[in-house]
Amino acid sequence: xxxxTQTPRYLIKTRGQQVTLSCSPIxxxxxxxxxxxxxxxxxxxLFEYFSETQRNKGNFPGRFSGxxxxxxxxxxxxxxxxxxxxxxxxxxxxxDAYNEQFFGPGTRLTVL
Amino acid sequence: xxxxTQLDSQVPVFExxxxxxxxxxxxxxxxxxxxxxxxxxxGLQLLLKYLSGSTLVKGINGFEAExxxxxxxxxxxxxxxxxxxxxxxxxxxxxxxxxxxxxxxxGTRLTxxx
Numbered sequence: 001x002x003x004x005t006q007t008p009r010y011l012i013k014t015r016g017q018q019v020t021l022s023c024s025p026i027x028x029x030x031x032x033x034x035x036x037x038x039x040x041x042x043x044x045x046l047f048e049y050f051s052e053t054q055r056n057k058g059n060f061p062g063r064f065s066g067x068x069x070x071x072x073x074x075x076x077x078x079x080x081x082x083x084x085x086x087x088x089x090x091x092x093x094x095x096d097a098y099n100e101q102f103f104g105p106g107t108r109l110t111v112l
Numbered sequence: 113x114x115x116x117t118q119l120d121s122q123v124p125v126f127e128x129x130x131x132x133x134x135x136x137x138x139x140x141x142x143x144x145x146x147x148x149x150x151x152x153x154x155g156l157q158l159l160l161k162y163l164s165g166s167t168l169v170k171g172i173n174g175f176e177a178e179x180x181x182x183x184x185x186x187x188x189x190x191x192x193x194x195x196x197x198x199x200x201x202x203x204x205x206x207x208x209x210x211x212x213x214x215x216x217x218x219g220t221r222l223t224x225x226x
Contacts, residue, residue, distance in 0.1 A: 004155075031212050043202065043216040056213050090155055097212050098144055098163070103155040 001026060004093050004104035012110045018079040021107045025072050025093030031055075032074040033101060034066060037088040046089075049074055050096070078109075086111045114138055114207040118217035125193055126225050133188040133220045135203030144206040145186045146214070147177055151199045159201075162186065173197070198224045 034046040045058040049068035066076040092101035119134040148156040160171025167179040
């Protein structure tokens with residue numbers, strides 16, 4: 001069974017731009033969660049989608065948004081990029097609540 | 113809200129020595145606990161999980177962890193480490209009812225010296 005895939009793996013953007021990251025979950029998994037990983041703040045939860053609905057949301061500004069498609073693939077968008085948005089963005093999929101999450105390799109975003 | 117504390121930010125050990133990585137969580141009625149490992153430039157890989165049942169949980173790569181409810185701990189152990197175990201290790205807990213939000217500790221960097 002194929003694992004969680006994320007594209008692109010690396011991105012370089014400048015301040016003020018916007019970016020879209022993509023995540024394809026493991027086949028049969030309906031829940032997709034997104035996390036931000038930085039050296040200073042560690043791993044922080046962004047949001048979770050299940051059956052195209054946002055079910056949980058972390059403490060991030062409205063510039064961070066996401067969506068999920070009918071095939072469970074998910075995208076997250078960050079608008080008006082700031083230097084502090086530079087991070088590794090990880091996507092994780094699971095069958096449903098209280099099931100273990102399987103992580104993708106991440107997208108490393110650098111904002112200049 | 114749940115919180116997770118990993119008591120050591122770095123742990124250096126010699127190859128073939130035993131290791132324990134410590135994790136404490138804030139108490140809750142129901143707790144679901146995980147240990148993940150992250151190798152350089154990679155995502156997180158699940159080592160083991162505690163959802164219910166036996167308090168001693170065995171995972172991949174020879175790791176095990178013990179759930180201790182009275183001490184709110186979930187320490188990770190391995191009797192004999194290898195160079196390939198060099199990585200960052202994260203303890204995590206689910207937060208909330210029906211939640212898929214994982215709350216992570218700050219991570220422990222395990223360095224194996226030959």
